[in-house]
Amino acid sequence: MAAALLELGHLFVVLAVAGAIALRLGLSVIPLYVVGGVLAGPFVAGRFGLPYVPNGEIVTLLAEVGIVLLLFFLGLEFSLDRLLESRTQITRAGVVDLVVNLPIGVAIGLVLGWSLVESLLLGGIVYISSSAIITKSLIDLGWIANPEAEPLLGTLVFEDLFIAVYLAVVTSLVLGGADAGTGSIVQSLAVAFGFLGVLLLAVQYGTSLFARLLGGAGQEAFVLRTLAVVVPISGVALALGVSEAVAAFFVGMGFATSGHREKIERRLSPIRDVFGAVFFFWIGVGTDPTLLAAAAVPLVLAVALTTPAKLLSGYLGGRAYDLSKRRSLRAGLGMVPRGEFSLVIAALAAGGSTPVMREIIPAFAVGYVLLMSMLGTVLMGQSSVIERRVFRDPEEGTEPTG
């Protein structure tokens, strides 16, 4: 017991230090939590004979709660009404984002001789931008009050919805169909969509139940009751071979309309932050940096190809919102950071059966998220310099908004 508590203490010290460094350097905390995990884990600290945090059951369980809460919050923020309200613009920007970026990742995997499922995982990792990093940067840079915030946030909403479907499918492919034929893949997909369908109905018709459940509860009871719904449902999902993350996303959607959304966000976000940090740390702990060498080729290809691809799709997304060229370029720069959801996909891949899924993809994802989160934040911070470079002609730069 003492050993386990010490391990956990070690973990939180590393996270606190990583967070302090991030604050000092003005970087996002996510990549630094991951780096902290790599350094404090068995593959670095352990190799040098230092005390290290093993990739054990406790950290894994807490990280799992982290995934569940990250996706639960995503669901909370996600409103179908909102999507329907500006559906033409969101759909146009979102579809461009999807058809430009996902196939590039899949193509890189196929060119490297990976299987279709492995390539699909790579596609997802390079496709999904980081809601956490982008939203934070928008607020920090003051862009939140500018017109470019709308295509950026709108595209993120589309990505979030897509990723829920994507995770549901890919989880079935990775966990259910790895060593079996097509029949078993179909079966596990059927189970997944059956369960999610039931959950969706429960969410759709259970709003008043959720509202009653939380109504009048004191602070402590409120937090506990929310967790008592989200965590068991996610557990059932995982036991059935369905993505626990998607289940949590749906439960979040159910709570979103219960009238308690803001209260949940206020009261549970500290809990999400704690478990989310453990999740990023856990990703780091499981990463052997020497495998980064093996992932170097896909990493170089992905950074070189997906940075301009996101710039292009973000630019077109901005144009779909009738923004000027300058602002659309900015929307492109803003979509570059990748983060938490790329790591969620990597965590899913790590549960697969092939060496590529177990080792290369997680190492790739860590390297990729580190590079893209930093590159993306730098690009956003330096946007005025880039805008001046691109639009030397001032006439074009100051073209009025449409």
Add this chain to the structure above:
Amino acid sequence: MTVYESDLPGVGKKHEVELGDGARLVIVTHNSGKREVFRRADADSDSEKLFELSDQLARQVGTLLEGAYFQPVQTDEIETLLGGDTLLEWVEVGEDSPVVGRTLADSDLRQATGASVIAIERGERVIVSPGGEATIEAGDTLIVIGPSEACRDVASMVRGD
């Protein structure tokens, strides 16, 4: 005035208010309750952050801007509120006030407004329960009691507007 409202998924809501000169005031209300206020000079320029307020402070400043808090200075103090709608109010008599030189009886304050003058502060001295024959002088402070509406009327009669 046109107000544009839009959702900021994951952040909160944004309202843009046209200021008339092509500029817009942009108010971002975060889900946490924090308000950030920006000004955008024109459609092309970037929003410039003016200030941010916590939820509670934003509401207080909001009521101030709305004018709901306006009262002559002295009634800011809660002691002057006697319960119900009754106020105790201090009204200063300026040099050019129309009531200067008149007695309380011919100033007609009570009949016109329904509020009574219960004391007159004159320098160091206080005339308590002045009768109808008491003369109002420039520089006096009238202590008035009555419904808040009536007190406001007394203040405006004394100011002469």
